[in-house]
Amino acid sequence: MSPRRSISSAIGNSPVGRGSGRLRAALRPATSSAGRYFGKHQSLSVLVGMAVATAILPLVVLIPPFSGFGGQNDFVDGFASAGVFVLLAVGLNVVVGLAGLLDLGYAAFFAIGAYTYAYGASPFSGLDVPFWPMLLVGAAVAAMAGLLLGAPTLRLRGDYLAIVTLGFGEIVPVVFLNADKYTNGTNGISALYQPALPAIGDFGFINPWPYYITVAAIIAVAMMLLYRLEDSRLGRAWMAVREDELAAASMGINTVTTKLLAFAIGASTSGLAGVFYASKLGLVSPSQFGFTISFTVLAMVVLGGMGNIWGVAIGAFVVYEIQSQGLKQLNNFVASSGIPPIHIGFVNVDLSAVNFLDYQFLLYGLALVGMMLLRPEGLFPSRRRKQELHDVDDAGASNQELVEA
């Protein structure tokens, strides 16, 4: 403490810092731009934003054309499932977007969370722990798995880390598949107990609303906490490590611990998603947690805009809805619109016979490549990333702002 005080007081006595008027002037912009750091209203805006979105989405689907695609309950059920991916994406964003660590085995932690719930609340184990504490347990177990994987491997350079996590993502389902005694092998664990919270209704397979509300609440809380972390000392350390690891270490950041925390926090969010997913589906089996989940979530994060929590959440929601609803509707639309087959030379294109669902991964692939080449900051870039790409205008603007302040 004392050296700190000595230097700041020394600076305070220096010609530049002297004089309370000057000091106050220097402080004033702090309050305006500090919004970025502290987000005094950020927690509130996340909660309000999520509440508004949660309230509006079920109403939107009552409007044509959406109303023609299915009943409101089907949509709400889909939204609840989308919520799982939003959670996953928001968690992976910490690892990939903030700390810059490429994690390709993210589904492993999702699986671990889901199986944790399956143990805690199913006839298979005989335990019946309520859903709510299981959320925390699942997050903690997944975080621990993240630490276990991260501790020995985070010293590796980035691309090695990607491969190690990919390998880990492959091992975990294999272990769940083969350890029949504990996991019931291929069949998985079924008949998981449903959450209970009378206040928001009866959780059941026919009633998606309580799940929808629950997942929205979990997302809101997770996003709020992640925003707070991002704006803290730890969040800056993550970004510093992402930018330049050696320089970060030379600023006193313990890079290993910092990366480990990113890994653990990302994993715990994934664990939350796993617990919720297991409770909603009522069963877990190893085949649900393949590498496609990891890659889909990665695509969501990249598309949404790495580093931007809201962007990633929206990106995940949009991608999920496109793949689950959009492509199906596109099929129906094209099939019913009666577009005639086109003949160009010997190539026959019959759009009405195309099943767009088959092209899901092609779309992901094109989106990933196109995104990296053309718009690396994502669809919904964070302010920072946007600024990178539009240096000149923004630099001028922010100077202007400061001059006015």
Place this chain on the structure above:
Amino acid sequence: MDAGILTQQAFNALTIGAMYALIALGYTMVYGIIELINFAHGDVFMVGSFVTLWLLSTFGVQGAINDPPRLTIMLIVMFAFTMTVMGLVGVVIERFAYRPLRNAPRLAPLITAIGVSFILQNIIQVTFSNSPVNVPRVIEPQAGATVQLPQFAVANFQVTASPVTFAYSHIFIIVLAVSLMVALQLFVGRTRLGRAMRSTAIDREAAQLMGVDINTTIALTFFIGSALAGAAGVAWALNYGTTKFDIGFQAGLKSFTAAVLGGIGNTTGAALGGFLIAFIEVFSSQLGYSRWSEAIVFSILILVLVFRPTGLLGQRLAERA
């Protein structure tokens, strides 16, 4: 204990290892020159097997060709065509997906690599099939030299020996893979272009100053690596007689493990690693743990990276955190 079965399994492992080694070479060469893990490489291998399938169906080949001259010509055509096509595919991928990002953060090309992998898989899935498809095996799979090993006893321990079949297709694959590897070594070690590749791998800027055309050299590396993966695809088709749009993922991951095990950036190491991984896989299956064999291979990958990130033959690459 049955010496015959052991020998048979070792021979099988050698065949599989030859394919892993061919794929691993591509990983290691690309990593050596631009420090990128080319996630799409496994899928290049997969596409190679489908290119062979397409070629065979175009020629109307239905099954084994028993006429030696025709078989030789067919094999030459298969390998030459598939390797050229896949080499070109590799060059195109490099040109459009990686080259624009050469100076971008490391995360960027890794992500495009994943994207390219998706694209290749999906194209094959839509053009061919969702499920496994049969590829005619031009070399009669049953044909081979059958050898009876001598049976003997050590003290009271009887060593039996069932007959061992050295299938011609397997022998062919092993011989071909080894000759390709030798050719690669000679190319990299003895030719002007090979020297350009090595110098680019060591220091890109310095090589450029010395008059090496970096773009051509990197494209050439991709061509060779992808052509080798294409050869592995043909070998896969010859060996298994079946292929599927997603074989590239597992095979790619295993080959990458092989490359890391041998020491990434080191071509001899990649070959060595390929054979080692195949032996581990085959023998863990033989011991009755086939369901675990994947987990075992990936555990080895993680352990190697944790304890000896340089691999068996590699140089120091891992950074201190």
Place this chain on the structure above:
Amino acid sequence: MTEQIAPPVLRAVRLTKAFGGLVAVKDVDFEVKAGSITSLIGPNGAGKTTLFNVVAGLSDPTEGYVEFLGQKMVASPERGWLEPILWVLPAGLVWLLTYGLGLAGVVTAAIEVLILVGLGLLIATLIVAVIRPAWYTRLLVVLGVFKSARPNDMVQAGIGRTFQNIRLFANMTALENVLVGMHGQLKASPLDAVLRTGKQRREEVASIEEARRLLQYAGLRNRDNELARNLPYGDQRRLEIARALATKPKLLLLDEPTAGMNPSETATMMKLFSRIRTELNLPILLIEHDMRVVMGISDSVTVLDHGEKISEGTPDQVRADARVIEAYLGKGAI
């Protein structure tokens, strides 16, 4: 107390650094006295950067050690085998392997026990890590998981540095760069941040205020919210210095801080260094390629050539030293 008697801030004792057969630094002793500017100069390839990296904790010396504020800094204990987290996953994988390869039985039982013990330790560590990250880090250091020569430990001890080829966090703002430099001083844990405790908020407000003052002190005005990569070259150098000051160093290491600057910019920088020394009473170790730059402000100069110290003393003494002239200008110049 006169300056001569005061103990040196930094003392390098018989430092040797060899890369394989190549000895880059051989048996070098030097010290930085309290409140002084000490310069380390020498022609290209003299071993300045190697020496600098050893002092900054980037690499361990082959022989010798660095003493900072009377404490030996670069000890390099072997990696500890007790670190629980590090070993649980490998142990689990080994277990999987032994299981997979059919060696189950005795080996597996032993490893299972190890895993359980490891898990127990892990949980304990985890709790500590959440409640008191600093203790956790300290624990890892004590266990030898982190070599004490790590750069971050050097910073915690009080050695701040800049980089020869500017290494700012390019996509963070100037203010954020400085805030990262304060990382070690801030005490709020992730838990504080999540709960947004009063302590954390007060700390953040105070640190932003201080970061602004540091930016101004280094001569960066109205640049707070600009991305580091958009700053002009000279400002990037200043920002590096502000960032290094933010680590609250007791010694500042500057690695060729005027490289690539024109004479007038260089002069301004030199003035800043003198101010840092006099106003903050902060000793500086300056690495320079160009002898003329350091002569004006240094209290003491150490000259390296081919990894060996060839001269030491005040700028005037060094300037007159025949060996120095020889090293810089070649044998015939005398």
